[in-house]
Amino acid sequence: MTLETFLSEKKPAIAEKWFHLILATYPADTSNFLKNQKDRFTNPVGHTIHQGIEEILDELIHVVDIGKVSPFLDSILRVRAVQDFTPSQAVSFIFSLKSVIREELEGDKNFAVSPGELRELDSRIDSLALASFDIFERCREKLYEIKANELRRMTFRLVQRANELGGEPDAESPPERKQ
Amino acid sequence: MATKVTTPKPDQLVTSIDFTPPKTGWMDTPTIIKPGTFCWGAKGKNLATVEFPNARDWNPSDQDWKLPENWQEIFLKGMEDLLGKYRSFKVFMDICVRCGACADKCHFFIGSGDPKNMPVGRAELLRSVYRKYFTASGKMLGKVAGARELTVDVLKELWYYAYQCTECRRCSLYCPYGIDTAEITIMCREMLNLLGLNTDWISGPVANCYMKGNHLGLEPHAIMNSIEGMIDDIETVTGVRVNPSFNRKGAEILFVTPSGDLFADPGTFTCMGYLALFHELGLDYTWSTYASEGGNFGFFTSNEMAKRLNSKIYAEAKRLGVKYIIGGECGHMWRVLHQYMDTWNGPADFLEVPVSPITGTRFDTAKVLKMIHITEFTADLIKHGKLKLDPSRNDDLVVTYHDSCNTSRGMGLLDEPRYVIKSVCNNFYEMPENTIREQTFCCGSGTGLNASENMELRMRGGFPRANAVKHVKEKHGVNMLANICAIDRATLSASMDYWVPGVRVTGVHEMVANALIMKGEKERETNLRGEPLPGKEGN
Amino acid sequence: MKILIPFFAVIALVVIALVGAQASHALFGIWIPYAAVLIFVFGFIFKVLKWGRSPVPFRIPTTAGQMKSFAPWIKQNKLDNPSSSLGVLGRMLLEVLAFRSLFRNTKTQLYPGTKLTYGSEKFLWLGGLAFHWSFLIIFVRHFRFFMQDVPYPIQIVEHLDSFLQIGAPLLYITDVVLLGAVTFLFLRRVMMPQIKYISLPADYFPLLLIFGIGATGVLMRYFAKVPVVSVKELVMGLLTFSPVIPQGISSLFYAHLFLVSTLLAYFPLSKLMHMGGVFLSPTRNMANNNREVRHINPWNYPVHVHTYEEYEDDFREKMKKAGLPVEKE
């Protein structure tokens, strides 16, 4: 039996375990909510993670095509990028997949996976992790870009300039933005 | 109480994560003020401009908030005062049964999972203080009765979470007693303001609006300049030169819109929409540079401040001698106008019941306030066939509509904008039922939380809305998110940019003007944004 | 702790009643019930008056549907966004009798790959409804103890309530439903993490107390049968202010009565006042006719504003230069 068949057969179990491990990276009160509320629109965070990992697992079964798997990683990391995680914390969930899969393997004696296959799987997961770092970084950059854009669009300096156009510079100028 | 079992399998690779902290009751879990989730503290000089007490510069991330000596007394005195003034506050403090129906209805809770962001959690933060100082059981039994002392840490927590609520009232909709956590936040912010604990992003615009007439601080000539720029753009696109007037006495109608529409894209396109529409109708109307703000950041500060800023609208209507007022597209502006303005600054008996000069429709539902919403005005025009429209000019758009919290749950303006949208564009799809109309999700940045320094918080709060947009984007190819709110236009742009790239944001009247066939217009090649119209891409 | 304190409090109450009633029937059969009713009535009135003392400065209904628009071709949702007193009455009745707001949740989609679960909020609606209605019906049924001749409507209620015709004495459905619903509401509080997080002893206590009342009641009716005639004698004595303590009433009855007394006395001090409060909630009991009918704030006061004149003083030169009309040259 190959690792491939193992992964596709065990996918639901692996997904479930992995999901719970990811949620364990949230504070307890938070993770309970994310776990228990199933509506897509009521609990978009939980839903996004859940859907993301299912799709990542589908990809993992084959040779990982980073281009294809990126959107799924992105959906998860985009959420985590605004949720008080450091980059390493945000990305760590990828690594926990290794232990989830190993646990599943140990739990099922019918499958004997060669060390070579396992190494191959590990390196696939590593490449996911590397991609994740990039994606996380991009999300953070996006945030900064949005901040900067907003400041550019709405700065009070611009307003001030507009005000000055018609007369003396205003003595009591509006507050400077702190940034 | 038993600690909940959350034992993630030991995993060498993820030891860097601080796993689940030991679970303590919320009263014993101190709040950490995290960067990205709060706005800078108010500047002393802005608070002083509006004669607020305890004006000083302070920084929320500092240990020392430079509170006055007797801050506790001030806060509690303020609370007593508000309990005596508002039945809503008193009743809401007493009757919550903690059923949790509201718990998962708040976009900040949904996006962050932080239980203190559950509406009931947010309210309990203040309720615990109420119990301690205003109920017999709380005074006697203390913690057993859910009461706690007002310490500096508790004060900071109240501040932190009062500025993580957008007063959207979604929680109130689902509560069996109508408990409105927005109302509780309003009270809490008012008390905090007694201690000078406002944010820079709110107090700056308040000071501006007080002195200069609008949040941005645009001075009279700058407003005109800005609009003149739009006039040029409209001419470029349509070949028609519109000719609005300012501070003109004797006009029939005063038009008031949020100043965000004057300065920031894509609000400016909406503003061009108003200009084009009014010109086409030959409406006898005027802008005001004194009452140049429809929005009201005072409402996010204190009742009195809100009233002070709002007073300009009626005062200016009176000075100019207009008959009635039309209000532009804005959310909280309309809650304030609809539910507060007449009570504060009315009666406006110097004005007349609004009558559309084009259709003759009498707006009796506004017979006391004498102010109508522009989508009411436009819906009536379209219904009477007074506008020549070519919706196919908007054929490149696949539109969905975001209801603003305030117009949905503080007014009930739901079908008027929909009617207008459906008349001016051909591709319209609703988002899922539990995310629209009265159940609409907040943009995540209302009530003065639309600063930049709290971007993470905004993105979390905006996620539920964005997620629903994403759904219709995937399902129907939606690429334009319409709304009737100046804050939405700014903040949803950011939120879409982050969560659902490819979806842009528009005001309703931008689409109206694009579809509007104007007298004497040239063959249009582009829309108001200067982008080629569908079918004209080649030119 | 949050659960244990109220749990032991209720146990203690039962023990006090069982032991105490042996010592003094009069205290537990007469004086405590009288005191409890007094506290309830005056406490309730006091609380409502206290709320009433604070005015309603603004008309702030939470609107939950299309408003009454300028023309009838836009259809108003008259119950969820009422513009008249009649509409408000309808909204209130729907809320109080059918828990409209709790029913509001709509579920759309579930995780792919996970099992279907029903929206727990609908369960809350159902559980809450079952609890409140069965409580009310049981309360009404008790009128057979309060009146010389059992009035016809109450006989009907009793009849319907026992239509299953099980057992002797006949089983009342509401007894089962009440105990079931209380258990559900309790378990929900303990098991759902968010609810557990916000729950206070004051949330567990009434549930446990009501469970105690229900349980003692059920025991009396179906198992340790208490002589109904004597009980009625006692109750009628209380009601006619000529209290008597008939012989042969077991301690179980006194425990039941004591728990009820506790509930009555506790009521006005607690969140149970939501029973009165819901009618005073400004987001639910007001019509959304703000632009049509003036609302007065009794404490409205003049505020300091920045007048047009001051504004023009600040900007006159700039305004003139821009071609804006000014009041003063």
Ligand code: SF4
């Ligand atoms: S829904 Fe209302 S009563 Fe229930 S917890 Fe929320 S605020 Fe309290």
Ligand code: SF4
């Ligand atoms: S008003 Fe809105 S933001 Fe505030 S607690 Fe309620 S749902 Fe959350």
